[in-house]
Amino acid sequence: MRLVIATCSVDYAGRLAAHLPLAKRLLMVKADGSLLVHSDGGSYKPLNWMSPPCTLAASEPSAEQAEAGITELWTVTHTKTADKLVVSIYEVEHDSDHPLGIDPGLQKDGVEAHLQKLLAEQIELLGYGHTLVRREYMTAIGPVDILARDAAGGAVAVELKRRGDIDGVEQLTRYLELMNRDPHLAPVQGVFAAQEIKPQARTLAEDRGIRCLVLDYDAMRGMDDGHHRLF
Structure with missing residues (x-):
């Protein structure tokens, strides 16, 4: 420059x-x-x-x-x-x-990829006894963010968003329809996880039997100790 x-x-x-x-x-x-x-x-x-x-x-x-x-x-x-x-x-x-070199581009804090990595490392946030199968589990229409197993061995598909809206629920619904056709996976539970879930998205998810999980990004990356907060 x-x-x-x-x-x-x-x-x-x-x-x-x-x-x-x-x-x-x-x-x-x-x-x-x-x-x-x-x-x-x-x-x-x-x-x-x-x-x-x-x-x-x-x-x-x-x-x-x-x-x-x-x-x-x-x-x-x-x-x-x-x-x-x-x-x-x-x-x-x-x-x-001033030669600046190649710019790596803007990297937003708390993007879905980082949330996915953190949740994979802290898979117990889905519930006691959950284990990670893999990240980016491929389906015919794209990858579901996380495939896990619950304490009973049942398959759990997790779709992650920074802000969960109706489109995200629809996306997870399509994944679940395909995954439930696989006899090695079915029945597959759905978890819609986000830092913030809009009320309409929560209503739609719960109506379809999809569990909602709100993620505390700061706590997941060790920046917020909930045990020492007054509020």
């Missing part, structure tokens, strides 16, 4: 026209070719930008532009639309390059 702090003006020409008058701004040139123009305000949102695919070309100003104080012109052209973002640079205070 290239970071440039410069006194500049910016003009956008294309499906719409926009102009940013002369001021000191932060120009961010990313590895994907995009350019973002930021001010010292407005939170995360840039004042103007050009998204990829685009190309940036730097050029010398004309004699008239140079006389007005412009030292360099950046012309960013969108490859598909031919829209242009022209940055007229008057003075540069900072110019640096």
Whole structure:
């Protein structure tokens, strides 16, 4: 990523026209070719930008532009639309390059995959005597999150969600219909587990004989000791 702090003006020409008058701004040139123009305000949102695919070309100003104080012109052209973002640079205070490498992407805390891992490790949360058979048990229409056995040896299919709604119950219902056709598994109990289960989803699940389980994510990862809480 290239970071440039410069006194500049910016003009956008294309499906719409926009102009940013002369001021000191932060120009961010990313590895994907995009350019973002930021001010010292407005939170995360840039004042103007050009998204990829685009190309940036730097050029010398004309004699008239140079006389007005412009030292360099950046012309960013969108490859598909031919829209242009022209940055007229008057003075540069900072110019640096910072290779950031490949970004792993946003990893949300408490996602279903982590809940699945924690519940597999703490399978007793399903009830006394439960044992894990496997995670991601494959059916003809996709994998059910957890297959377990209860104390009596009966099969238990668990569908995990961060927030349990009706769609999740419907999904588990479809899994159960298929799994109950397998004589090696039937009868299969269903457990709908989530950090939060909406009332409508709970009503539907219980009407279909599916047990609901609310998971305390903090307690499961050892961050909440319920034995030492007053409330």
